[in-house]
Amino acid sequence: xxxxxxxxxxxxxxxxxxxxxxxxxxxxxxxxxxxxxxxxxxxxxxxxxxxxxxxxxxxxxxxxxxxxxxxxxxxxxxxxxxxxxxxxxxxxxxxxxxxxxxxxxxxxxxxxxxxxxxxxxxxxxxxxxxxxxxxxxxxxxxxxxxxxxxxxxxxxxxxxxxxxxxxxxxxxxxxxxxxxxxxxxxxxxxxxxxxxxxxxxxxxxxxxxxxxxxxxxxxxxxxxxxxxxxxxxxxxxxxxxxxxxxxxxxxxxxxxxxxxxxxxxxxxxxxxxxxxxxxxxxxxxxxxxxxxxxxxxxxxxxxxx
Numbered sequence: 001x002x003x004x005x006x007x008x009x010x011x012x013x014x015x016x017x018x019x020x021x022x023x024x025x026x027x028x029x030x031x032x033x034x035x036x037x038x039x040x041x042x043x044x045x046x047x048x049x050x051x052x053x054x055x056x057x058x059x060x061x062x063x064x065x066x067x068x069x070x071x072x073x074x075x076x077x078x079x080x081x082x083x084x085x086x087x088x089x090x091x092x093x094x095x096x097x098x099x100x101x102x103x104x105x106x107x108x109x110x111x112x113x114x115x116x117x118x119x120x121x122x123x124x125x126x127x128x129x130x131x132x133x134x135x136x137x138x139x140x141x142x143x144x145x146x147x148x149x150x151x152x153x154x155x156x157x158x159x160x161x162x163x164x165x166x167x168x169x170x171x172x173x174x175x176x177x178x179x180x181x182x183x184x185x186x187x188x189x190x191x192x193x194x195x196x197x198x199x200x201x202x203x204x205x206x207x208x209x210x211x212x213x214x215x216x217x218x219x220x221x222x223x224x225x226x227x228x229x230x231x232x233x234x235x236x237x238x239x240x241x242x243x244x245x246x247x248x249x250x251x252x253x254x255x256x257x258x259x260x261x262x263x264x265x266x267x268x269x270x271x272x273x274x275x276x277x278x279x280x281x282x283x284x285x286x287x288x289x290x291x292x293x294x295x296x297x298x299x300x301x302x303x304x305x
Contacts, residue, residue, distance in 0.1 A: 004082035004283040007056045009047030012284035034106035035081040036062040037299040042287035064105035107275040107298035111143035117246040127152030129192040137164020144195040145171045150269035200225035
């Protein structure tokens with residue numbers, strides 16, 4: 001098999017030949033058709049994530065592919081997905097609905113599960129509430145738009161470029177704005193919940209825009225800065241700042257996460273856009289583009305046939 005390997009934190013990965021994997025008890029081998037590229041992959045390779053896999057390791061958080069019996073599955077791998085084959089626990093291989101494209105599936109779990117967990121489990125989103133999505137042109141942002149709409153909320157989407165705003169509009173946002181004048185625009189619109197995968201100065205602006213009982217969901221820091229939020233703004237109007245770590249939750253609640261993923265795969269209103277595809281050997285460049293916010297939507301890596 002071929003696999004992308006990181007031999008030193010902070011260095012670009014390389015494609016190497018490895019022995020074909022063998023499944024142990026309770027495991028299956030997935031022949032990878034596509035591997036999703038996620039922000040966490042780049043952080044792991046850079047050595048800046050809270051989990052530092054022992055070197056050398058193969059990054060790759062999620063894949064879609066075939067089992068030996070021909071069943072097409074989606075699997076959350078954590079690491080190991082940037083390869084032509086990967087071994088996963090059988091319980092983590094979720095069969096795909098008929099006709100669900102494997103390339104789209106490979107970019108599905110991390111973004112949509114994060115959005116669903118954030119909005120429903122952490123924010124307790126109610127039908128008719130109004131949601132502001134920051135980073136609305138990225139993977140989590142686009143997923144949050146569709147999940148919020150599917151749960152009966154209205155969505156104001158904010159993104160940095162015209163291309164990203166256009167993608168957010170296509171995903172179903174009720175209104176799309178840039179970041180200039182964010183607080184004023186959000187206050188006029190009326191916001192109950194903010195989905196924030198960006199961080200930096202935007203987090204405080206979003207917090208200040210929340211109305212009575214509003215919730216700021218801290219999903220990540222793709223903008224590069226971890227904000228220092230004024231707690232008086234949390235106290236005012238009974239606001240809340242809520243952490244969202246779907247990855248840790250999914251590892252300790254595997255059965256519940258599998259049910260959530262199965263629900264999302266067939267939920268009305270969930271229609272992920274096809275991702276950009278790149279060959280497996282371009283893994284390093286793909287992660288760099290994602291970390292530096294040069295990507296709209298999602299990227300998947302496709303092994304050569």
